[in-house]
Amino acid sequence: MDFGLQETERELCDLAESMLRDFSTPERLLKLEESGLRVDRELWVALKEAGITTIGIDAEHGGTGLGFGEACLVLEQAGRTVAAVPLLTHGIALQTLQRAGALEELRRFIVAEGWLAASARTDRGNGLQEASGRLTGTVSAVPYAPESEAFLLPARAGGGWNLYLVPARQPSVRIEGQLGTDQSPMGQLTLEGAQALKLGDAMLLGWLRQRLIAGSCAIQSGVVEEAIKLTTAYVSEHEAFGVKVGTFQAVSQRMADAYIDSMALQLMSRHVASLLAAQNDAVADVMAAKMLAGDVGHRVLASCQHVHGGVGHDRGYPLWRYAVAAKQNELAVTSSSEAAAALGAVIAAQPALVAL
Amino acid sequence: MPARNLIGLENGGWAVITSQLNRERLALMNPGIANLVYSKVLEHVHETRDGARLVDQPWVQMNMARIYAALKTLNLACRRQAWGIAQGTLTAAEASAIKILGYETFLSVFRQMLEVLGPDATLRRGSPGVPLEGMLDVLYRTVPVYGFAGGTNEVMRDMVAQMGLGLPRVKRA
Numbered sequence: 001m002d003f004g005l006q007e008t009e010r011e012l013c014d015l016a017e018s019m020l021r022d023f024s025t026p027e028r029l030l031k032l033e034e035s036g037l038r039v040d041r042e043l044w045v046a047l048k049e050a051g052i053t054t055i056g057i058d059a060e061h062g063g064t065g066l067g068f069g070e071a072c073l074v075l076e077q078a079g080r081t082v083a084a085v086p087l088l089t090h091g092i093a094l095q096t097l098q099r100a101g102a103l104e105e106l107r108r109f110i111v112a113e114g115w116l117a118a119s120a121r122t123d124r125g126n127g128l129q130e131a132s133g134r135l136t137g138t139v140s141a142v143p144y145a146p147e148s149e150a151f152l153l154p155a156r157a158g159g160g161w162n163l164y165l166v167p168a169r170q171p172s173v174r175i176e177g178q179l180g181t182d183q184s185p186m187g188q189l190t191l192e193g194a195q196a197l198k199l200g201d202a203m204l205l206g207w208l209r210q211r212l213i214a215g216s217c218a219i220q221s222g223v224v225e226e227a228i229k230l231t232t233a234y235v236s237e238h239e240a241f242g243v244k245v246g247t248f249q250a251v252s253q254r255m256a257d258a259y260i261d262s263m264a265l266q267l268m269s270r271h272v273a274s275l276l277a278a279q280n281d282a283v284a285d286v287m288a289a290k291m292l293a294g295d296v297g298h299r300v301l302a303s304c305q306h307v308h309g310g311v312g313h314d315r316g317y318p319l320w321r322y323a324v325a326a327k328q329n330e331l332a333v334t335s336s337s338e339a340a341a342a343l344g345a346v347i348a349a350q351p352a353l354v355a356l
Numbered sequence: 357m358p359a360r361n362l363i364g365l366e367n368g369g370w371a372v373i374t375s376q377l378n379r380e381r382l383a384l385m386n387p388g389i390a391n392l393v394y395s396k397v398l399e400h401v402h403e404t405r406d407g408a409r410l411v412d413q414p415w416v417q418m419n420m421a422r423i424y425a426a427l428k429t430l431n432l433a434c435r436r437q438a439w440g441i442a443q444g445t446l447t448a449a450e451a452s453a454i455k456i457l458g459y460e461t462f463l464s465v466f467r468q469m470l471e472v473l474g475p476d477a478t479l480r481r482g483s484p485g486v487p488l489e490g491m492l493d494v495l496y497r498t499v500p501v502y503g504f505a506g507g508t509n510e511v512m513r514d515m516v517a518q519m520g521l522g523l524p525r526v527k528r529a
């Protein structure tokens with residue numbers, strides 16, 4: 001087992017981080033948030049030109065090559081910078097098209113200007129139904145749906161769920177803009193016999209869901225790491241009645257726990273990224289990682305905000321964006337408790353998958 | 357002894373003892389025994405008795421899921437540190453971190469395993485009908501020692517805060 005980053009991986013992280021950081025200044029993010037659509041189109045174009053948006057897509061199809069592990073390293077940087085770009089949904093939607101063999105669509109969306117949205121939800125918030133190749137119904141909270149090119153969506157067909165590619169710009173699709181707690185754009189979609197391309201069945205949907213989860217764990221790992229960095233700097237300088245706050249044991253012990261949480265999350269997140277780079281299915285560890293990502297995001301950001309005092313809620317100071325990003329990621333695709341229930345079901349049905 | 361009770365340098369003994377302590381902290385948190393008990397509990401919950409399996413109860417599934425997730429994380433963290441030792445890069449902050457992670461993990465997973473075993477769980481070794489030969493009863497009683505033995509966890513957290521995060525150093529009385 002090798003736990004270090006290779007030279008090329010480190011260079012990729014540096015490149016992605018510097019681009020994302022340059023654009024994601026608090027002033028610029030505030031402007032985008034006030035514009036009503038928190039998407040940085042200039043940054044998106046720059047990332048496309050640098051090949052960052054097509055990591056995980058083979059070069060023969062017009063992608064950058066590399067694999068899912070590298071894609072997740074880039075997502076960590078997106079978390080560290082709370083960047084306003086749909087890297088997760090777009091990247092994993094493209095990978096799903098490649099996986100499904102929808103190569104014509106894949107090539108088209110690689111060169112298209114915009115981005116792809118994707119949802120894997122099959123709970124009561126998704127009422128989509130397929131009938132004679134067309135989709136009807138409503139689905140809520142689809143990340144980055146507003147102004148996207150197309151959506152990857154599950155819909156009920158017969159007794160089970162299939163996964164479809166649905167072009168956004170068609171008369172039978174209505175998008176109502178929704179706002180995520182992290183201010184990212186989401187959409188409530190109402191489809192009335194919308195044209196759709198079937199990409200696969202429940203197997204492919206599971207494939208997509210596992211990758212969306214692993215990607216959100218990578219983002220969470222970056223969010224948590226950066227929040228701790230900000231907080232460490234703050235409590236090392238800030239004084240209460242002439243004493244540095246970071247010297248209080250109640251504060252430093254809490255931050256030490258945050259460090260351990262962050263260490264554990266980075267390990268689990270990179271572990272599942274490397275598993276999914278090598279194999280189709282890693283459901284047990286993906287669920288375990290998501291449990292941790294939710295718990296760690298919740299605990300660490302509560303600690304970071306707490307030891308900042310009022311400043312942790314000040315919109316002129318960067319920390320609050322990390323707090324809402326952590327909550328968004330905690331609940332993205334599935335929550336810690338739901339992931340635990342899913343892992344428990346695996347333990348009951350396939351104990352061989354959870355040997356230690 | 358005196359020479360003002362030298363600690364750093366001269367022949368470098370201090371660095372030897374502190375790096376030994378780092379390794380000791382990892383060794384203390386070796387998850388091997390917890391993995392073994394976990395595998396036995398996993399078998400236990402899959403056994404059918406009177407037509408039913410424990411693992412078919414939702415709360416048992418939740419406990420088992422939390423146990424697996426926590427132990428998987430600890431296993432990875434320990435391997436990561438063993439790798440760090442092999443590379444010569446293991447830091448005192450990491451070694452302190454593993455001691456806290458290991459202690460907290462053992463404390464919670466052994467409790468959740470005891471819950472799964474039910475009222476028989478508290479039977480002492482040697483009692484008729486004791487599950488898993490009484491292993492868990494011995495283990496859960498041992499874990500609290502590791503909160504302080506090998507360096508108390510408050511001191512471990514101080515080391516993580518100061519050496520891992522770079523928080524200001526404080527002299528504790």
Ligand SMILES: Cc1cc2nc3c(=O)[nH]c(=O)nc-3n(C[C@H](O)[C@H](O)[C@H](O)COP(=O)(O)OP(=O)(O)OC[C@H]3O[C@@H](n4cnc5c(N)ncnc54)[C@H](O)[C@@H]3O)c2cc1C
Pocket residue numbers: 501503504505506507508509510511528
């Ligand atoms: C079974 C067993 C085996 C052991 N084996 C060995 C061995 O092989 N070799 C060896 O050298 N030692 C060994 N020890 C001793 C062990 O290292 C000490 O017990 C341990 O370091 C704690 O010291 P103490 O018992 O004096 O507790 P104290 O130092 O009195 O600590 C009591 C509590 O006070 C608090 N506290 C102490 N200092 C701080 C601080 N700076 N900040 C905040 N809170 C603090 C903590 O809550 C701590 O748990 C063993 C102990 C046990 C029980």
